[in-house]
Amino acid sequence: MARDADAQKRHVRAAVRAARADRDAATRDRAAAALSAQLIALVSEAGARRITCYLPTAGEPDPSEFLAWALDHDVEVLLPISLADRNLAWARHSTRIPEAGRHGIREPVGPRLPSTAAATADLMLIPACAVDASGTRLGWGLGYYDRCLAALDPVPPVYAVVFDEEILPRLPRDPHDVPVTGAVTPGGIRRFPIETR
Ligand SMILES: Nc1nc2c(c(=O)[nH]1)N(C=O)[C@@H](CNc1ccc(C(=O)N[C@@H](CCC(=O)O)C(=O)O)cc1)CN2
Numbered sequence: 001m002a003r004d005a006d007a008q009k010r011h012v013r014a015a016v017r018a019a020r021a022d023r024d025a026a027t028r029d030r031a032a033a034a035l036s037a038q039l040i041a042l043v044s045e046a047g048a049r050r051i052t053c054y055l056p057t058a059g060e061p062d063p064s065e066f067l068a069w070a071l072d073h074d075v076e077v078l079l080p081i082s083l084a085d086r087n088l089a090w091a092r093h094s095t096r097i098p099e100a101g102r103h104g105i106r107e108p109v110g111p112r113l114p115s116t117a118a119a120t121a122d123l124m125l126i127p128a129c130a131v132d133a134s135g136t137r138l139g140w141g142l143g144y145y146d147r148c149l150a151a152l153d154p155v156p157p158v159y160a161v162v163f164d165e166e167i168l169p170r171l172p173r174d175p176h177d178v179p180v181t182g183a184v185t186p187g188g189i190r191r192f193p194i195e196t197r
């Protein structure tokens with residue numbers, strides 16, 4: 001990969017990490033409530049019965065209220081577990097208390113499903129650092145989701161969950177990057193045109 005693309009990724013990751021750390025509690029709470037409303041709207045509109053989502057770290061867009069709604073509405077949610085080989089496994093969201101996993105991120109307890117179980121989801125809601133207007137997603141650099149998406153056939157519609165200002169005009173795209181269908185932010189739902197570039 002070109003050196004300038006690497007530098008740009010590092011720059012965006014650092015800027016997003018800093019902005020996420022800077023939000024105060026009240027701003028985070030407002031964003032969390034707005035985000036969950038968008039996620040509920042998207043899943044309801046799509047009629048999705050089985051989805052993937054994630055348990056957030058402190059600064060990430062927080063889908064917790066949406067996860068509680070999903071439990072109440074019989075929407076099955078697969079949550080990620082980070083494996084040592086940088087593949088994901090999944091376990092179902094439940095009322096059981098999550099436990100800290102490999103990166104200190106909370107992970108669901110219960111029976112594990114393989115990475116490819118995500119192919120049976122109607123919709124995937126995945127964490128990201130940033131996304132661009134053509135659907136290129138930037139993660140945190142360990143390739144968990146790139147590896148997972150590459151192994152899915154079919155790939156369900158995939159939405160990156162980010163803050164509004166994390167939708168950028170253009171990010172570097174690598175050959176292994178699987179473009180996302182859209183993005184969900186506290187401010188709305190965006191679908192990206194499918195195009196090659
Ligand atoms: N809530 C949540 N769960 C998730 C993800 C996520 O982004 N958010 N993941 C999405 O992939 C996977 C975990 N991915 C991770 C990616 C990077 C680091 C991390 O600590 N990165 C360090 C650099 C580490 C290194 O380069 O070795 C850092 O950002 O400082 C942790 C987990 C699965 N679960």
Ligand SMILES: Nc1ncnc2c1ncn2[C@@H]1O[C@H](COP(=O)(O)OP(=O)(O)OP(=O)(O)O)[C@@H](O)[C@H]1O
Pocket residue numbers: 128137138139140141142143144145146147150174176177
């Ligand atoms: N399909 C794949 N198979 C094997 N390795 C992969 C695959 N996709 C990405 N990788 C590797 O994962 C590493 C991280 O890639 P990249 O920087 O694009 O990740 P990212 O988009 O930030 O991560 P994530 O998917 O975890 O959000 C790179 O070393 C890349 O080569």
